[in-house]
Amino acid sequence: MPPPATTASADDKPLVLLAQPLFVDFAAALEGRYRFAVLEDADEATAAEARVLLVPGLKEVTAELIGRLPALELVVATSVGLDHVDLDACRRRGLAVTNAGCAFSADSADYAVGLVIAVLRRIAAAEAYLRCGRWATDGEYPLASKVSGKRVGIVGLGRIGSLVARRLAAFGCPVAYHSRSPKPSSPYRFFPTVRALAADSDVLVLSCALTEETRRVVDREVMEALGKGGVLVNIGRGGLVDEPELVRCLREGVIGGAGLDVFENEPDVPAELFAMDNVVLSNHRAVLTPESIRGVLDIVSGNLEAFFAGRPLLSAVTL
């Protein structure tokens, strides 16, 4: 049910400006507590009044957009990744920005591990083989690659990366990582560059934020370092990988396989990948479980409440 552009009644519910219309679950959870206005329909008075901008999904928040909101103090995102928000502009304006915090961490990590196993053990391809009758006609499916004991390199040892590490460590996988800076409390080996990490890994999992520093961080050099038995799993952002180069590297056997939940230009997926058995493709759904949705609803709701009550925000990001 679309929220009204403005409410006519003289209630003093706080105004929350929306970068785009709310998804149904959000609308239901926040119903009755706020006045909502969708930015593109809002009149000047509403734009001038708005202290909070709520960003459903991955709607872009540009410097120009926030420039039109003189009273803005807080941007509330509903995702973990903030690459769709101009964080520099937010910092210059002195805005606070909140994200989904840890709401998505477990499901993202589970999905990453699921992709690692699916690629190495060819689960999707073996199922396709079975479903089209080839087990009966062509015999055993070809041998795949063992997961346990493979060297795992995690790019970004944040909330999600740490959970990926814990899970794969239970498979006897030695875990190493690259992050902006080493984490002294972490039991895993630190590498100062992604390339060095890749050179020492059989599986490279991307679970870091997309920023100017990390854009296309997985390039040909990194993939050559990962090597022909190596597998890339991306549950971060498509922009972390040089996608045309990834397709070339897969085609040429420079790397051994990939599990991809994200792409540079969703929902476009390079068609050449469709013919490959050593690739598992997914439509950006790593966080889509009822628990994660409830979790982000709670965090969004909690952040809004805290803000309007003058209390500390739940999941403010350092800009």
Next chain:
Amino acid sequence: MESLGVLLLHPMNAYLEQELDRRCRLHRFWEAPPGAPRDEFLRAHAGSIRAVVGNASYGADAALIDALPALEIVASFSVGIDRVDLAKCRERGIRVTNTPDVLTDDVADLAVGLAIAVLRRIPQADRYVRAGQWKAKGDYALTTRLSGKRVAILGLGRIGLAVAKRAEAFGCSISYHSRSEKPFPNYKFYANVVDLAANCDALIVACSLNAETYHIVNRDVINALGPEGVLINIGRGAHVDEPELVSALVEKRLGGAGVDVYENEPFAPEQLFGLDNVVLVPHVGSDTEETCRAMADLVLANLVAHASNKQIVTPVI
């Protein structure tokens, strides 16, 4: 070992076959089609066949054992030896070996991989994207979380324990059923399989197949697992009443299934092919390059030990 006559029951691993050919006197059972040619083959070679090498699908049954008077050892390229007539082997003093431990990790990895694949619908996502539906339809459905769920394991042997260790890292609680309670205070024991199924979110079959465990997952267990529960079978097809499994899935009385083994391999129930909440793989439990190599080496090591009168490495009997 050059004089050891070995009967290989079916193609199972190129490296194993090459080594047997190189180091022993190898006979390939499948080269003699059943009927007159096979009878002729057995007449010609039975006297010199001292070893049989089988696997999960092809074993030394009573009829074959009777046809091989010189048989001394049955070496299985598998850990499960439900296809070997153990009673007959005991009677004849025939040694039986399998391949435990070397494949434990692979099978446990697959069990957890199947659980995630079913709950999160990973192969279904792959099909969806490859069919161009992300671009065309772009709808998003919620799938089921694994982390923190209740995982139940049927059989807490080597493989069951390896599954438990992995599942714990996802914050899952572990319960199990086995013939007797084991010394793992963190894992809850259930003496009754229906109770086990009623109190979990995912039930993983990891026990050996024998008379007691045939169809251990029956209609009552499947109903207890229920419309939110998933079944993962990395044991043997015969652990599960397959027609019951199919009707439960089709009628939505069971939440989902990840299956590696079937009652009538290489055939899987086609009624399941249209469902999004099943993942069906063709008995790939230990099918990795690394593990099959290790399994083959273990089969060879057992045969070498037997041929040179040394201690057999992994005897069953």
